[in-house]
Amino acid sequence: FEYRIQVSTLDCTGCGNCANICPAKNKALVMKPLDTQEVQIRNWDFASKIPVKENVVPSDTVKGSQFKKPLFEFSGACGGCGETPYAKLVTQLFGDRMLITNATGCSSIWGGSAPSAPYTTNAKGKGPAWANSLFEDNAEYGYGMVLAMKQLRSKIEDYMRELSEMNIDPLAKKAISEWIAGKEDERANRESTARILKLLGGDLGDKKANEIGEKILELKDYLIKKSVWTFGGDGWAYDIGYGGLDHVLASGENINVLVFDTEVYSNTGGQASKATPIGAVAKFAASGKKVKKKDLGLMAMSYGYVYVAQIAMGASQKQTIRTFIEAERYNGPSLVIAYCPCINHGIYAGMGCTQLREKQAVDAGYWHLYRY
Structure with missing residues (x-):
């Protein structure tokens, strides 16, 4: 091609x-x-x-991922915004099966300014389901979605197991066993779901089996494993919503948290947050912040079962995409902290250099890249 x-x-x-x-x-x-x-x-x-050409190249590489249609486009963010490139990339990787809860802040403004929204759908009509929470309860909001999804898919599995014990076509039994075995494997789950939907659309040769099949079809949107993400800024994650975030990470449930770390309250004009580094001048810290930045990543690591990473796309696109893929595949809570240069930083070179600024931050040792 x-x-x-x-x-x-x-x-x-x-x-x-x-x-x-x-x-x-x-x-x-x-x-x-x-x-x-x-x-x-x-x-x-x-x-x-x-027409979109699917699976021409592997989508888990920097180059390959960019042949995937972004399901986030044309936001109302500032030109050069440091946050939106991460949101775009995540939707390219997982967008057709994503659920996003979004804390109030910049990302909820560029993510859902009525009457339009930048989240869109692919050729099959699939795209991220997005909703905005309050500032303080975003993690719990996403946690509720995870638990709801878990319950619904557990119900589907119960129906599947009941079907597998009935006198139905061996091909249907095989498809059912494949769905159960690959329930948490996204690729296997897609393939088995396609077969299940084709089989359940016809007569299974048993009245009771057909009734169960109809119940499964009522829940067909949940046959494919969903990827639940919680988006928010550092004002939410480090400060106002930290109590809820800590509770959700501690739960051990399979939820992905993406923190857009601008190191200030960006949406309200650049006030200092707990993510603001020592010595930085910001609103409420006019003479320089007196204490050091809260180490959110280290605090999450202390649980021992949370996937934790810090990324900066402009410094390493490869590490960024690898982090998102690892976080999503990890069967447990993940916390990804993304460095996001902001217009509130007053970048001398301008907002056209935010990706370069990320590289400079890492090269200087100001921002560290890691995956834990």
């Missing part, structure tokens, strides 16, 4: 990050004035109508 990276001229915020970090010797992208790029509007309209 040949491919082209097509930009939506009318939706681009013009920050320039993509052009700045392009690794090619001859840049694949060059920033030009809007009025010189009107021809690209037609190209975008054409490109958006081309």
Whole structure:
């Protein structure tokens, strides 16, 4: 196949990050004035109508992941926002089966500004289910979804086991046993679900079996394993919602937490949070913060059964994608803390250099990359 990276001229915020970090010797992208790029509007309209080619390349690599359709697009975030690239990548990896709970803050504003929303669907109509919680109860909100999902899928498994003991087609029994065996394996689960849906759509040769099949079909949205994510900023995770976050991580349940760490309360204008480092000047810390940054990752590690990682996309795209995949596959709670440069930082080089800023933060030893 040949491919082209097509930009939506009318939706681009013009920050320039993509052009700045392009690794090619001859840049694949060059920033030009809007009025010189009107021809690209037609190209975008054409490109958006081309059918998606699934599984052309492995999606668990940096390059491969970018052939997956983002199920997050055209948000209302600041141009060059450090948070949105992480949300985009997560939806490319897991978006068609994601449930997202979002703490109030910047990510709930760019994530759900009525009457529009940047979360979208693929060609099959599948996409992230997104909901905004209060500031303080986001982790518990996501935890409730995890428990609900667990209960519904457990009910499906009970129905499946009951069916498998009945006098039905051996092929149906095989499909049922494969679904039960691969219930928590996303790839195997997709394949067995497709077979189950095809079989349950017909006559199983037994009245009672058909009744059970109908009950399973009523719950068909839960046949495929869901990926539950809790999004929020450092004001939520380190401060106002920390009690709930700690409780949910301690539960041992399979939930993924993504913290957009801007190191200040971004949405309300840059007030200091517990994520603000010592000496930093921010609102409520005009003479420099007097105490050091809370080590949220280390605190979560102390449980011994929580997957914990710190990432910075601009420093290592490979480590970022590996972290998301490992966190999602881990059968237990995961906490991913992502470094997010923000307009409140007053970056001298401008918001077109936020990805570069992430690399500089890691190179200088200011921000550490790890997976635990």
